[in-house]
Amino acid sequence: MARDGGRRGDPPPEPPPLSVEVIDSHCHLDIMGGDVAVAVAAAQAVGVRRLVTVGVDLPTSRWQAQVAAGHPDVYAAVAIHPNEAASGVDEETFTEIAELAAAPKVRAVGETGLDYYRTPAERHTAQQDSFRRHIVIAKQTDRTLMIHDREAHEDTLRILAEEGAPERVVFHAFSGDEAMAKVCADAGYVMSFAGNVTFNNAQRLRDAAAVAPRDLLLVETDAPFLTPVPWRGRPNGPYLIPLTLRVLAAARGEDVDALASAIAATSERMFGPW
Structure with missing residues (x-):
């Protein structure tokens, strides 16, 4: 979850649809607000067939799991966000996250990790401890991290x-550079690019996307955050994925349909068949 992008103004108009269907690998349907079915339908109208909605704490993780269970084209991810984990996470919370992660429509443990941008150094250890516990949960439940x-x-x-x-x-x-992308590629880690790859000051991200192996790429919105240009600063939604995907294809010098096909295959490899 990135707090940049905001929720100011009206939703942007829908972009031209994709010819090959893809998946929004990371959004926050709860923070977006509104009717989930409407958000899914808007995404599908432009070729974004399915969504992964992501929890950041225990209440939102419960919500994502419940919504995914009730919508055939939605998967969930559950976890305690590192900014939430900075104050410490009790054992009961980890136990429930593990239970939620085992649900059939929950396909990832996340978002977890580290965020040193917002967290003072004295709380880094708490984030690291939480990250380690989530890694264990992902392995125990055979879920994507x-x-x-x-x-x-x-x-x-x-x-x-x-x-x-x-x-x-x-x-x-x-959020890494070209060198980081190569390290992730060597390890087989998948890199998911959001709307900030379209920002004018994001050439470093586009360079990273250009060197990432095609089969290790995903695309996401992080909606309602990180709205792609030309709508930066307005509320994001899964239906805006085509804007980001087309910038990714241009950065890589690839055909949009070919890249979309590869991303769709990787999405299924990461989150399972639907």
């Missing part, structure tokens, strides 16, 4: 190596 990594690349990679990464790892809203 969905990582939030903000200004904490070195420690994030170190802890993954120390704990032993799960079989499937996704770096949500990838």
Whole structure:
């Protein structure tokens, strides 16, 4: 979850639809508000067939799991966000996250990880402890690990190596540079790019996307945050995925349909068949 992008103004108009259907690998339907069915229908109208909605604490994780159970084109991810974990997480919370993660429509443990941008150094240890526990839960439940990594690349990679990464790892809203992308690629970690890859000042992200292997790429909105240009600052939604995907394809010098097909296949590999 990135707090940039805001919820100011009216929703942007829908972009031209994609020819090949993809998945929004990370959004927050609860924070978006409104009717879930309407958000799903709007996404599907432009070629975004399915969504993964993501929890950031215990109440929102419960909500995501419940919503996913009631909507055939929605999956859930459950976890305690690192900013929430900075004050410590009790054992009962970890137990319930593990129980939620085992539900059939919950396909990822996340978003978990490290966020040093908002957290003072004295609370980094609490974030790291929570991250380690979520890694264990992902492995125990055979779920994809969905990582939030903000200004904490070195420690994030170190802890993954120390704990032993799960079989499937996704770096949500990838924020590294070209060198980081190559490290993730060598480890087999999937990199999911959000609307900030379209920002004018985000050439570093586009360079990272350009070197990432095609089969290790996902696309997401992080809705309602990180709205892609030209609508930065207005509320984001899964239906805006085509804007980000087209920028990714341009950064890589690839055909949009070919990239969409690869991303759809990776999405299914990460979150399972529908």
